[in-house]
Amino acid sequence: MVLNRILETLQKGDVKQIADLIGQAFDAGMTPEEVLNQGLIAGMDVVGQKFQAGQIYIPHMLLAARAMHAALDILKPLLAGNGNARAGRVVLGTVRGDHHDIGKNLVSTMLEGKGFEVIDVGIDAEPEKFVAAVDETIQIVAMSALLSTTAPFMGETIEALERAGLRKNIKIMVGGGAVTREFADSIGADAYGADAATAALLAMELVASQKEAR
């Protein structure tokens, strides 16, 4: 029952209560992994579903994200290995010339809510910055652009990843105000996320498809 309460409290964003509930879960003999998977990640799944359905809005997602980060601060030292990269590792950034970060930050939050570790290369990120952040532990490169004038730099970033010999090992995901599915296809991206919650779901699918391919 305490896991259900964690799940519900996460959605309300009550940082203090969620810390208390995590303590109660440990007292009841639950492991950090159980709290993470059945409480936090399950809770962020519900948040994502409600957001996609238009039942909650960005402020509610931010509220839940704040509670999730507070909970992760408690859990991380207790998780075996790198508990925050259980689903995979994603390089995320807003492309060259574009200084918008709200959409990118939401995607980061939802990816973390799915158990990904996010390597955030920031805003106005040159293709070389994405390339430099990719190593053999990265599964996905995710790019955001709000402007029609900056979206083409997504294509240039993909080309830079190809030139660096990294493209074949990673999946590319794009999104943002100026991006459409057709555009994503035209630059050779593997997936287009219409919103942050969709992006997180797609990231799970992309990682699963990589594992199957191996």
Next chain:
Amino acid sequence: MNGKQRILTALAVKQADRVPLYIHGINEAPIIGIGRHITDGLPGVKDFRKMTDSEKFKVLDTLFLIHETYGVDGFTAFEIGHEINLDDGHVQDEFGVTYALSDFGLTVAKGHPIKEPQDLTRYTPPVPDRGHLLLLDLARDRFKGEKALFWLMRGTFVRCWRLMGMENLMLKMFDDPQFVHQVARMTLDYNLAQLDLLVEAGLDVLVIEDDIADKNFPLIAPDQFLEFVNFYNRQIVEAAHKKGLKVVRHSDGNLWPLLDILLDSGYDGLNPLEPQAGMDMARVKAYCGDRICLLGNIDCIDLLPNGTCGQVDEAVRTAIQDGGKGGGLIICSSNSLHPGVNPENCIAMFEATRKYGLYDTP
């Protein structure tokens, strides 16, 4: 009818002699790109702030010339001179908000002076400066009543998030709603004081520019919108109406979840009806086209940058067919004419509005 009469008739949701044409906003690149079709001596594309005085004069004159040459019925003015340069990459506005400049279009607010309640105690709100209305003065003197004069006024949400930071504002709506109200009230006082100056300067149409939605949904919940945003914007609408102005509401994105609130708030027009966000002209016209004038809908995300002139012509024809019946339609792009649009497509939009916009009956 002249342009001003045409615009004001459409904003009254009545039928003018033809569907009016309007440019909501336009950047340096399309001014120069379109301008090269009608004048010589334009500078290369660069940020207006980095132009010499003679280049600025030429670009502004070209902007006016575009409106005259292509029969654009309304002119949009906005603040000039309200920013100071901090360095090559950053400017600060009269509110103390810092913006990162971009070679690719929009500046983006990055430095937010009022993050916490204690910041307000140290903060002195700006007072609207009559000198910042220079572009409106120039347009009034140039067009002499032939075109409707619009003014872009930042609304409550945009002013608040620029002052507080977007994510901070959204969380403060839960954590400290009184603080958000204090900031919103301060921005309202500024906007109302500026409104007085605008009326004296001869304004016709106030545009409350307050982006509140993305392609999918509003950025905040409808109840938050009512409490923290619309409560204040509505007071601007009422004040503007008392002074005889028409008022247009601008917001990007999918406005369907907020549409009834907006309709109830007394706006005369709704802009820019972004096709990618579900603001389908025929559907909006059927829902509320008899209550509010519709401005926009010609796609500036994909069509104007990447389409052909023929496709633009067809989009304008369709928009007029779907939204023009009985009046209450003003054609413009689905947001500003930004650096990515193809100038030839903009000209195609202007020409198609003249081609298809004539009403059969007066």
